[in-house]
Amino acid sequence: MGANISTILECSRAFSLPMTIMSWLVVFTYALLGSGNALYGILALVGVSLAHMGTNVLDDYLDYKNLIKQVDFDKKEYLNNSQKTKCRYLISGVMRESQVKLLIAFYFALAGIIGLFFYIKCGKPVLYFASIGGFIAVFYSILSRFKLSEFAVGIAYGPALFGGVYYVMTNTMPMDVFILSIPTMLMTVVLLYIHTVMDFDYDLKENHLTIANSFDSRLDSLVVLKILLILAYASTVLLCIFDIADWQVFLTALTIILAVDLYKSMFDYSNNPKSVPEHKWYHFPMENMKRLRNAHAEAFMIRMYQSRNLMIYFSAILALGLCLSSL
16 A cells, blocks of 8 residues: 555554554453353454544544645645644545545455354344444544534444444344443543533544534533433443343442543643643653654643543443353
8 A cells, every 4th residue: 555554553543542452452352251152252342443533534534534625725734733633644645635535445344244244143133233334434524514423433433333332243133232331432422522521623624514513612511411420330230130140340440530531621621722631650652752742742642642542441341240140
């Protein structure tokens, strides 16, 4: 493709893959405890990850096409803005349009082959989950322009991912698995919402409608973040009510300190977008910090890392709670 691996991973937004991996880990653990097929579960992860990266690149490509059509688009100004991370590889010429389209086709073709395999092996229900995922992947960029980003991500990382992975591993589709998806689904939506809050002004300027910029200010929009975080922790109670797991899932409360730090960090950002959050030892991993500092992008990316890492720890502890509940 003429582009090195690091460039491909960057334009695929590989830093967001833990969203997929950790959501998958929870349902994989649950299915495995029910004697699910581990090999099929791992193959499903590969397929979902490919679809995730394909969606990221397609979203960037469509945004790029919309950007360059704008009469007031200034390439130099865009590249000088450290917060504008999307499409940079296209706008700067690091990758050509033809290469990006080939990368999109590569991701979706491989994901499609894995989906076809599961359809042959597991039957028609695979089509339902694949169709939902495929629709969101192709139309995500359009949905995101009508305040539906959070809804689309919630469906993709909730019922679609959990139902699909559990079905190919067990050939069953109990309601329990959809209830199980709620806590991690909400944490994944938090990650997206953080991004839209920080892009508040830019999205308004580009007529990009989001839930966040429906409010009068960034600070006002944080009420939704607070609600999402509260619901994510409160929803673990459902796992006990429906006898999916026992009290061990409440160990996820150990991550509340990360949630509080994240909220405080976003509060500071709402008052001063240039403020850099305090980097505490339990905030790791935070990769490429030296490069981010040099690019003056740390105020934005540290908060993205905070949200991502909260989702990682929350999901890992939830999966552990499921294992402990089975003992």
